[in-house]
Amino acid sequence: MQAQSTQRWARNANHEVLAQAFAGLDGLGEEAVEILLGLKALAPAAAGQLILAEHDFSRPLIVVKGWAARVRWLSDGRRQIFDFLLPGDALGLGRGADHRSPVAVVAITAVHLVDAQPVRQAMQQQGPARVEFIDGLDEKARLDELRLLNQIQRLGRHSAYERICHLLLDLRERCGRSDPAPTVFEMPLTQECLSDVLGLSVVHVNRVLQQLRRDRLLEIRGGFAALNDLQALQDICEFYGPTKRELGSQIRVVNGPVWAGASRS
Amino acid sequence: MQAQSTQRWARNANHEVLAQAFAGLDGLGEEAVEILLGLKALAPAAAGQLILAEHDFSRPLIVVKGWAARVRWLSDGRRQIFDFLLPGDALGLGRGADHRSPVAVVAITAVHLVDAQPVRQAMQQQGPARVEFIDGLDEKARLDELRLLNQIQRLGRHSAYERICHLLLDLRERCGRSDPAPTVFEMPLTQECLSDVLGLSVVHVNRVLQQLRRDRLLEIRGGFAALNDLQALQDICEFYGPTKRELGSQIRVVNGPVWAGASRS
DNA sequence: CGAGTTATTGATTGTTCTCAAGGTTAGTGG
DNA sequence: CCACTAACCTTGAGAACAATCAATAACTCG
Known part of the structure; x- marks a missing residue:
């Protein structure tokens, strides 16, 4: 009963949200979408709850509703939030061996999650979904990195x-x-x-x-x-989102010196 | 002649440095090592030179000698360095479609680079090296992310x-x-x-x-x-490097609230 | 309504920045 | 070997930005 109802819930979820975890629908075929629709919902995390502790093994998850934060505490209570997980953001979907999370994950609002284990399995087997998932994650990883870089710029020089x-x-x-x-x-x-x-x-x-x-x-x-x-x-x-794709010329490996006199700090 | 001499240089390079780009030698087999040893050196970049401009398409590269910085400039001259590229660090080895770099890359000392295009090709074809490279990059990506997270902690709360x-x-x-x-x-x-x-x-x-x-x-x-x-x-x-692998218990998805009173800022 | 969280305000302190100058070092050419 | 140059490092004084402490107001939810 319970399992069925959570499964139904996931099936009703907008599958576009799940596809966001792979940077959109573009690259996903029939089989991949079917896997995503089959993902099972986990018990929702209430606001303020710990979703994953620092150094714990992370299980593959996708956020379908609510906001979470990736965070670390210093021993004296100072806290740093690194970034936020919004619907369509994933956790622990790397393809390597199981690894420990470098940060904790905490629910900011109530957070609905689905278990993305079947996605990981699909990525370890042969099949059309495998490549689609890998490529989607790759693109998503680029967006995630951009977000961390922007965060560094904010903290460092703004x-x-x-x-x-x-x-x-x-x-x-x-x-x-x-x-x-x-x-x-x-x-x-x-x-x-x-x-x-x-x-x-x-x-x-x-x-x-x-x-x-x-x-x-x-x-x-x-x-x-x-x-x-x-x-x-x-x-x-000087905000430029991921859509800043103008500018830029050809591949250029070495140019003139650019270092001198560049610092204003 | 020139091509031969640059190739010989790359062959003489410690292949352990190149393997660092894939988080060490552990996972790399015969074929992968052979590909790495065949990589051709590019013209070295002098200290201060631009290796890659922001928004330019990044070509796959591996640093074998010297230090480079990933950097951005604000229009008023403020500069933020995001992280450093040291020997064994790679650039543009993502498997997705060609993409533009979100940051510039500048040589701090003289920097020796090899062209990692053959690695990308190997990753797009079937073969034993493919999986090894993908897994190695995955592990390396985790270390790179950890470095950015540490950088955020420094800037935000230290x-x-x-x-x-x-x-x-x-x-x-x-x-x-x-x-x-x-x-x-x-x-x-x-x-x-x-x-x-x-x-x-x-x-x-x-x-x-x-x-x-x-x-x-x-x-x-x-x-x-x-x-x-x-x-x-x-x-x-409170520095903990990538080797901090103690602590941590079982997979834990939801615990009690942890948010309250945590902020010291 | 009442308890707890969240937002606001004032006064004060402290860290870090800016500006401006001088000193040191390493490399270069005569 | 020495003058010269260009980075790089060091120092001082004052100002700006942001933190801290402490209290009060407003909101939210059961």
Whole structure:
């Protein structure tokens, strides 16, 4: 009974969400989609619950609903959030031997998960789904890396003001799957969460948010974020999402020196 | 003649360095090693030269000698270094379609590179080397991600003093392949470089380095770093390298709440 | 309504940045 | 061998940004 109902639930889930874990529907064929639709839901994690502890073996999972955070604690209580897992983000789908997670994963809102073990199995066997999954994960891994790189840029070289703009532009792209992404979207992060992603104190986040509100750039209230002036926001923090695909020329291996005088810090 | 001499150079290169690009020799068989030994050297990049521009298509490369940095510039000249490429680190070996690099790559010292295109080809064909390369890259990707996560922790929640300790412990593990890694190792980064990885000003890096020297913890001079008290350094910044494999229990998907009162920021 | 979480405010302290100058070192050509 | 140059490192003073401490207000949910 229970197993059946959770399975039915997964079947009813929008399979587009699951396909996001492989960077979209494009590359997935009949068999792969069938595997995804067969994935079984796990018991939902309530807000605040630990989904995976640091150093634990990670089981393959895909988030279908809710927000989770990848996080680490220092011994004195300082906390760093590395990034967020949103619907369509996966965990532990690497193809190597079982490994331990370098970070903990915690539910921010209630989080619905499906067990992605069948996907891993399909990737270890021959079949059309194997290559599709591997390629999809590869593309997804590129997006994940880009997100970590953007996070490093925020923390390393952005002011508090810029950090908040940059993060919210980033989240906007991930929240709104519509095209163009909406300027108002659901964003359940508290100021405490924001402070832990952005490496700031809660108090300072609060003050900078007020400043941004006064500047009529963005507003966070009641679990929603509203970006009022996208162009201004982008100019402030030089945000370029994964869609920045203009520029760039031919393959170039070695050019002139570029190092000198480049630092402003 | 030229092609022959560059090829001979690559053949003479320690093939253990190349195998590092796949997380070591363990998983590599006869065929894979043969492919690695056949890789052709490219013209070396001088210190300061651009190896790959941001948004350019990246060609598969492996560093066999020297240090490079993955870096981005903001329009006002601020610079962020994301991480370093050391001998045995690869670039553009993802298996997906050709893609543009999200960051620039710049030589810090003179850098010797080999063209890893044959590796990519081997990964697209059937054969024993295919799986070995894919598995090796997978493991390597995990180490790369760990490095980015550590970098985020440094920038987000560490003081300047802790950042420097943490980075140097990290670099030590990567520089000394011997076991245990030596306490003195070659480390060609200038204080300007350090400031751009660590999100600090050059002046402040200089002052904190002096403090660390006075505290007899570490010393950087003449292209070498000396870590005088590993235990103290590790205690200061809670550094855990990729070898931290103790702890951790069984697979655990959902536990009690852990969120409350966790923030110290 | 009441308890707990989340947001806001003020005052103060501290870390880190900026600007500006001087010193050191290593390499180069005469 | 020495003057010269260009990186690189060091130092001081002042300012800006963000953290901390402490308290109060607003919201949320049962």
